[in-house]
Amino acid sequence: MDRLEAMRTFIAVVNEGGFTRAAERLGHSPQLVSKYVSQLEQRLGTRLLNRTTRRVSLTEAGAGYYQRAQQVLAEIEEMESQLGELQHSPRGQLRISAPVSFASRHLPRLLSDFRKAYPQVLVDLHLNDRRVDIVEEGFDIALRIGQLKDSSLIARKIAPIQLVLVASPGYLAEHGTPANLEELARHQFLKYSYSDDHLLLGKRSAALVQAHGITCNNGDVLVEAAVEGAGIALQPTFIAGPAIADGRLVPLLADQLPEPLGLYAVYAHRQLLASKVRCFIDFIDGYFGSPPYWDQGLELGST
Template sequence: MDRIDAMRAFVTVVNEGTFTRAAERLEMSPQLVSKYVSQLETHLGVRLLNRTTRKIHLTEAGTQYHQRAQQVLNDIDDMENQLDDLHTQAQGLLRISAPVSFAIRHMAPLLSEFQKMHPGVSIDLQLNDRKVDIVEEGFDIALRIGHLKSSSLIAKRLAPIRLVLCASPTYLEQHGTPGHPQDLANHQYLRYSYMDMDTGPSVQKWLQARGRRTGGEMVSNNGDVLVESAKAGAGIALQPTFIAGAAIKEGKLQMLLPEYEPEPMALYAVYAHRQLLASKVRSFIDFIDGFFGEPPYWDRFD
């Protein structure tokens, strides 16, 4: 016996007044409705209804059970309706993990526009450059930058991410402009401590050589700090254009060795499941896809 079906059959019989009308409402046979009610009484060990040929009468136990059963069924219907709304309408709390510098520079307009279109969605944006475990840490979506390895997670590519070598005009006037990756060995390097991606053989060789040197190097786990240091003339930085692009466009930084530019990485939206995706997650992924343009607006230097 399905207790919920039996409970619903009993409540419908009481509300409709007859087994026949209850069967019509439930779209089943009167015999099946009667069977459900009988099974429910057997399960509870009490008589709920006194039946006559024309009418039904609630027993004292039936009256008490009917009130509680009606409330239980209402609660179940409300719960299912709420879950259906979450699936069909974008609402609820959307927890997003995103890289620090990217989020600070580029997420606020996106989130503002998204919430205008989906006012039922609340946003919890957590900034972190480490690779979060979206399932264990309870995130709906993580934005990640890099060359993603295969995993059980779903990844949606959103935009290319260029890495460029850059330095300020003042620094280059004092130390010279490198014309070949070999020339980089004599320059000050502003190193991003999470730089573990493939940066191309020539640049990578220089980075490895710089890693063996002592003195004359700045290391930080934040790209904005390194770009600001490069603008101040502290050295050469290898940074994504979503951080350095504005300074390059303004002439405060100059790109170096463009012919040796590393292969672009990408910005991805990563989430746990493709099927039965909550509408808030699906709506956000659809919204962010193409939001930054192609090429992304931070790469438009003209």
């Protein structure tokens, strides 16, 4: 038995004063209306209606049930109406996970512009470089950088992420400039904890796994360490770009670098996507430009 349908049928019988008129209103047969009410009474274990050949009337139990049933159905209709509004009018809290360095540098303006466009959406941003479980941890969207593996999640590529090998002029003056990837093994390497540099740079750089002088889970720290002459870092241009542009870092081996990674917006469902999620994904897609603004005018050299 469909409890909600039986409840609606019972209320219609009371409102219309009989089974026949209730059947006409609901588009059912009188027999089906009677069946629904009888099943409801059997489930509840009490008679809700007194029936005669001329009219129906509420029992004491039926009167109490009628009042509560109206309240329940009204609350359900209100809930469905609110959910419908959420699908068509973006509102509510949007929980986003994003990488620390990228978010701190490139999300403040985007989020400000997004909130101006959609003031009813409240953004709850969490910064973390680990790969969060979107479903288990309750995120609507995760921004991720890398080469995404196959999964049940949906991903939209937002921008290319170019990696660059960099060192300070002072470091290169003291230790020399590597001519190829094999020579990186003779240098102090500043390793980002969450990346596999061996896979990114290929077999020729296998010695890097032993050669790193500093390991850190934050790219900003590694770039600043490179500026201070601590070694060579492999970092994205969205972090290292300003230091390259003002001469504090020198790009190395540009023609031997890996293919760009991607910035992706990752979410759990394609169907029945909440409008707040859909609007944010559409908003961020193309926001950074093509190429992204942090790469425009950036000279990475050829050696």
